[in-house]
Each structure stands twice: as structure tokens, then as C-alpha cells.
Amino acid sequence: MQTRIPKENTHQTPMKALLIVDMQNDFVPGGALAVKDGDEIVPLINRLQKSFDFVVATQDWHPDDHGSFAVNHEGKKIGDFITLAGTPQILWPAHCIQDSEGAAFHPFLNKSNWKAIFQKGTNPEVDSYSGFYDNNRKGDTGLSAYLKEAGVQKLYVCGLALDYCVKFTVLDGISEGFQVFLIADATKAVNLQPDDGYNALREMESAGAVILKSEELI
Numbered sequence: 001m002q003t004r005i006p007k008e009n010t011h012q013t014p015m016k017a018l019l020i021v022d023m024q025n026d027f028v029p030g031g032a033l034a035v036k037d038g039d040e041i042v043p044l045i046n047r048l049q050k051s052f053d054f055v056v057a058t059q060d061w062h063p064d065d066h067g068s069f070a071v072n073h074e075g076k077k078i079g080d081f082i083t084l085a086g087t088p089q090i091l092w093p094a095h096c097i098q099d100s101e102g103a104a105f106h107p108f109l110n111k112s113n114w115k116a117i118f119q120k121g122t123n124p125e126v127d128s129y130s131g132f133y134d135n136n137r138k139g140d141t142g143l144s145a146y147l148k149e150a151g152v153q154k155l156y157v158c159g160l161a162l163d164y165c166v167k168f169t170v171l172d173g174i175s176e177g178f179q180v181f182l183i184a185d186a187t188k189a190v191n192l193q194p195d196d197g198y199n200a201l202r203e204m205e206s207a208g209a210v211i212l213k214s215e216e217l218i
């Protein structure tokens with residue numbers, strides 16, 4: 001009897017995507033909301049991109065009257081907490097204002113193979129850390145539908161900042177049903193509190209993310 005050997009079906013291979021979060025001028029040293037050593041991961045992210053056929057990016061993209069900016073709340077300063085659209089909101093320096101140099105991607109970041117860019121934080125009434133949904137989970141950037149349409153199942157996340165936009169993107173990615181991998185050496189934390197980056201890693205891991213190192217991919 002003949003044994004039927006199934007033909008290899010490329011569609012059965014889980015599609016993997018690299019998601020680069022907020023690698024923008026305002027989040028690197030010299031920028032308005034600089035993450036310490038944030039620029040150091042640019043060459044690594046460029047190397048990582050070579051291991052992926054499918055690369056997408058998010059871009060923090062605020063109007064100048066955005067409610068997360070301390071300057072837009074009289075008597076408030078950076079780091080204060082307010083309630084914005086019913087949710088607690090920490091106040092940031094004005095950053096990533098639409099069409100400004102600060103909102104532009106880092107000049108050394110290779111953007112030539114990106115499939116799409118998902119902008120977030122455009123609604124002045126609510127902040128948006130995750131690349132999928134705003135902090136009230138109302139506004140949808142379309143990222144989830146886009147990835148699903150493309151057949152992506154495995155999502156590899158890197159970029160800035162580990163304890164804010166990277167963390168919330170990873171958590172939403174998991175709840176959207178993706179298998180999510182966090183590339184630990186291709187991200188940096190704001191660390192308003194010294195352990196924020198470490199705690200973010202633990203939180204993502206508890207939620208089901210796999211924490212790995214870039215050397216496992218390159």
C-alpha cells in the first residue's frame with residue numbers, strides 16, 4: 001500500500017511578523033520623552049528586520065492639544081495624575097506631535113521593508129499606549145485585523161518603551177489571540193520607578209508572552 005505523504009503547505013506555516021513599536025525621535029536621547037539609551041537598539045532592530053519577511057511599525061501620533069500632555073492642564077505638571085475620559089492618566093511632556101520632527105522615526109531605522117505603519121494617540125480625549133487599541137479599548141488602529149488578514153499568528157515585538165507602549169501592545173496582542181514574543185534586548189524602559197521595566201517583563205510573561213533574546217532570531 002502506498003503511504004500518502006502530505007505535500008508541504010506553506011499556508012500551514014504560521015506566519016510571523018516583527019512589530020516595531022514607537023521608534024521615534026522623541027523617545028530617544030535628545031527627544032521630548034527620552035528613554036535612556038533608547039537609540040542604542042536601532043542597529044539591533046535593523047538586524048532583526050532581516051530575519052522577517054513581514055515587518056510593521058507603530059507611531060505615537062498626537063495632536064498638540066492631546067490630553068496626556070501636562071501643558072494642556074492648567075496647574076498640572078509632568079508626572080501628575082489626572083482622570084482622562086474616565087481612566088487614570090499620567091501626564092507627559094508634549095511629545096510625538098503630528099508632523100513634528102519628534103514624531104518622525106529615528107533617522108537610522110531601516111524603514112524600507114515595512115508593510116504598514118499604525119498611528120495611535122490621535123484622539124485628544126484618550127491616550128493610547130497599545131498599538132491595537134486606545135487606553136479605553138474603544139479606538140481601534142486596525143492592526144489586529146490587518147495582521148489576521150495577512151495570516152500572521154506569531155508576533156515578535158520590539159521598540160519603545162518597554163513599560164508603556166511595548167507592554168500594552170504585547171498584552172493586547174495576546175488578548176487578540178496572537179502568539180506573542182517580546183525581544184528583551186531590543187527594547188528599553190522609561191523606568192519612572194526603577195523596577196518598571198522588570199515588572200513589565202514579568203507581567204507580559206504571566207499573561208502568556210514568551211520573553212526571548214534577539215540572538216535566538218538572528
Ligand code: VGL
Nearest residue numbers: 022060160161164165166
Ligand atoms: C509612550 C508614553 C506616552 C511609549 C507613548 O511609546 O511608550 N509612552 N506615549
Ligand code: ZN
Nearest residue numbers: 060095096121
Ligand atoms: Zn504618547
